[in-house]
Amino acid sequence: MSRLVAAVVPIGVGMLVGAVIVIRSVVSPDSAFATWTATPSTPNPALVEAVRDGCQSPPGPDWTAADHAYFADMATLPLVVVDQRGRGAVALFAERRAEGQASMMCLSVADEDGQVMAGGGGSSTGARETPAIGPLRLFTANRNRSEWGTITAYAGSIEPGVTQVIVERNTGSGVIASLSNGYFVAWWPGDAYATRIIAYGPGRSVLAEIGNNGWDFVDDDPDPSPGFVTPSPSDSIGE
Helix, strand or coil, rough: EEEEEEEEEEEEECCCCCCCCCCCCCCCCCHHHCCCCCCCCCHHHHHHHHHHHHHHHCCCCCCCHHHHHHHHHHHCCCEEEEEEEEEEEEEEHHHHHHCCCEEEEEEECCCCCCEEEEEEEEEEEEEEEEEECCEEEEEEEEEEEEECCCEEEEEEECCCCCEEEEEEECCCCCCCEEEEEEEEEEEEEEECCEEEEEEECCHCEEEECCCCCCCCCCCCCCCCCCCCCCCCCCCEEEC
C-alpha cells in the first residue's frame, strides 16, 4: 500500500501541526532549491525537529477512519535518515516489518529567515526490497510536485560495512546519499532519475551495484513549472 501527501504546511520549531492543510508557500520556487548540492550536509537540529513534528502530524478531521488509522501507523515509524542539502531536507521514517519495509518520506525547506515549510511526501507499507538480500537494497522512490518545483528521491537499506552510496542519474552526474541507521536517502530537484546505485566500503571498494527497479518515472509528465535553480556543474559528482 502506498499513499501520497501533497501539502505545504508552515511549522515552527517545537510546534506540532494539528491538521494537514494546503496553503501557499512563503518560500518562493526560485529560492527553495537554489542551495541544493550533490553532497549532503550535516542536518540542522532545528530543521530535524521541525521535520519530525510536521511529517508525523495527524490528518485532518475530514479524513476517513481508514486514513486516520493508516497515518497513526505511519506516525510510529522511527526517523532513520535526514538528507539535508542546502536549506532543503528529505526525512525518511522507516522500519523493516514481516510483510516488507514500511516507510514515509517528507520534504521540508527553510526560507532565508529560518521558517520551515513541510511539503509533500509519500508513504508505503509492505514494500519489497530489491534485491532481497545484499549490502544494498532499494525499496522506494518518490517524485513530488509542488509550487516549489519537482523533487525526486530514492531510498533503501544498507548493511554494516557500507561507507558511501552514490546514486548515478540519467543526466550523467551522481549524488552522494545520506546514510544512517542502516538506510540511505538521496534527493534532488527536477525530473532526473536514478540509473545505477553503487555501495562502497572501506578503501572505496565496490560492495554492490543495483539498478532503479524500473522506477524511472518516464511516464510522468515533465515538470510543469520548474521554478528551482538548476545546480551548477560544481555541485555534481561522477565520472
